[in-house]
Amino acid sequence: MAAHILVLPGDYIGPEIMTEAVRVLEVVNRRFNLELTWEEGLLGGAALDVHGVPLPTQTMERARAADAILLGAVGGPKWDAVERHLRPERGLLGLRSELGLFGNLRPAILYPQLAEASSLKPEVVAGLDILIVRELTGGIYFGEPRGIRVLENGEREGFNTYVYNESEIRRIGHLAFSLARQRDHRVCSVDKSNVLEVTVLWREVMEEVARDYPDVTLSHMYVDNAAMQLVRAPKQFDVMVTGNMFGDILSDAAAMLTGSIGMLPSASLDRNGRGMYEPCHGSAPDIAGEGKANPLATILSVAMMLRYTLANPEAAAAIEQAVSTVLDQGLRTPDIQRAGVEAVSTSAMGDAVVAALRT
Numbered sequence: 001m002a003a004h005i006l007v008l009p010g011d012y013i014g015p016e017i018m019t020e021a022v023r024v025l026e027v028v029n030r031r032f033n034l035e036l037t038w039e040e041g042l043l044g045g046a047a048l049d050v051h052g053v054p055l056p057t058q059t060m061e062r063a064r065a066a067d068a069i070l071l072g073a074v075g076g077p078k079w080d081a082v083e084r085h086l087r088p089e090r091g092l093l094g095l096r097s098e099l100g101l102f103g104n105l106r107p108a109i110l111y112p113q114l115a116e117a118s119s120l121k122p123e124v125v126a127g128l129d130i131l132i133v134r135e136l137t138g139g140i141y142f143g144e145p146r147g148i149r150v151l152e153n154g155e156r157e158g159f160n161t162y163v164y165n166e167s168e169i170r171r172i173g174h175l176a177f178s179l180a181r182q183r184d185h186r187v188c189s190v191d192k193s194n195v196l197e198v199t200v201l202w203r204e205v206m207e208e209v210a211r212d213y214p215d216v217t218l219s220h221m222y223v224d225n226a227a228m229q230l231v232r233a234p235k236q237f238d239v240m241v242t243g244n245m246f247g248d249i250l251s252d253a254a255a256m257l258t259g260s261i262g263m264l265p266s267a268s269l270d271r272n273g274r275g276m277y278e279p280c281h282g283s284a285p286d287i288a289g290e291g292k293a294n295p296l297a298t299i300l301s302v303a304m305m306l307r308y309t310l311a312n313p314e315a316a317a318a319i320e321q322a323v324s325t326v327l328d329q330g331l332r333t334p335d336i337q338r339a340g341v342e343a344v345s346t347s348a349m350g351d352a353v354v355a356a357l358r359t
């Protein structure tokens with residue numbers, strides 16, 4: 001299927017990891033005759049520097065016209081002092097919201113070769129395969145009112161609103177349950193319904209949705225316990241479904257189970273399966289420009305794009321297999337480095353994945 005992709009490298013390590021992901025895209029495009037085309041655009045700090053806004057109109061228009069979007073990462077200290085509404089992260093949030101990308105899939109899969117790189121004991125994580133389904137366009141990230149106001153006594157007060165309506169909960173619930181059907185048929189809904197009304201409703205609606213999926217088992221867990229269980233016995237989970245902020249936090253925790261946040265890809269889908277694909281990690285300013293960034297999360301995001309939006313599971317599997325091959329070969333960027341073995345650079349890792357795809 002011919003398709004057009006908007007590539008948004010973003011900031012700091014964003015362009016470094018995206019260079020490798022695009023090389024992988026070039027190879028699969030040829031090998032599988034995919035007829036994919038792509039163009040680059042500006043988002044985040046990179047856009048702010050050129051256009052004065054983190055999400056320029058041109059980027060938004062191209063994003064709407066594209067079949068899929070591939071994103072690196074945005075933000076970093078260079079723009080820490082800019083006004084809140086101009087922060088690079090606002091560009092990313094605007095894109096997710098404007099495109100209705102409510103369904104964020106964050107699969108935490110342990111490649112067996114990386115069992116030693118995980119911060120948990122190998123036996124705790126061996127065979128790990130969790131899918132975190134995070135609601136991405138609602139909750140406390142987008143709730144109104146929000147801001148920082150000055151009280152009568154002159155003290156400042158910051159406030160956000162944690163709000164979900166039934167239809168928002170229902171649509172993320174249906175996505176999670178339908179994905180569970182393709183896996184182990186288990187959904188764990190994560191909330192804080194012992195304290196927050198919004199998640200009392202969340203739990204009720206999840207129960208309603210569950211009635212449409214009698215073959216899928218629903219359980220509930222409070223978010224504090226879920227964070228603990230993720231590092232105690234993560235293999236108990238199949239699909240975890242949760243709201244925007246809890247999902248943000250839990251997915252970074254889950255990332256470390258897989259060896260490194262540099263391994264975790266993501267898909268952000270709208271109701272028609274169109275999507276944006278990006279690593280779960282950020283722009284890693286602390287290692288930018290040093291060739292230390294792990295490009296595999298972004299490369300695996302290309303695989304997710306091929307599977308979920310471009311309907312080419314064969315090409316997706318080829319990329320995942322190539323990643324497995326390079327790990328078998330012992331290649332490791334510094335974040336997943338093994339004691340006594342020299343780490344490889346971002347581009348050397350990209351080279352190896354490209355070579356594995358060609359054979």
Ligand SMILES: NC(=O)c1ccc[n+]([C@@H]2O[C@H](COP(=O)([O-])OP(=O)(O)OC[C@H]3O[C@@H](n4cnc5c(N)ncnc54)[C@H](O)[C@@H]3O)[C@@H](O)[C@H]2O)c1
Nearest residue numbers: 073074075076089262280281282283284286287293294335
């Ligand atoms: N989707 C996104 O664009 C996104 C996601 C998260 C954070 N951010 C932004 O990124 C900036 C930095 O945030 P942060 O430092 O809290 O989180 P981060 O994910 O950028 O970095 C956290 C730690 O993980 C390491 N790391 C991240 N990605 C890596 C990779 N591919 N390979 C090796 N190591 C990697 C970093 O070096 C750092 O030590 C902030 O501006 C933040 O808002 C953007």
Ligand SMILES: CC(C)[C@H](C(=O)O)[C@@H](O)C(=O)O
Nearest residue numbers: 075089092093248280281282
């Ligand atoms: C950069 C930020 C807005 C973003 C989020 O909080 O969603 C990031 O942390 C992520 O996980 O994609």
Ligand SMILES: [Mg+2]
Nearest residue numbers: 248249252280
């Ligand atoms: Mg995050």
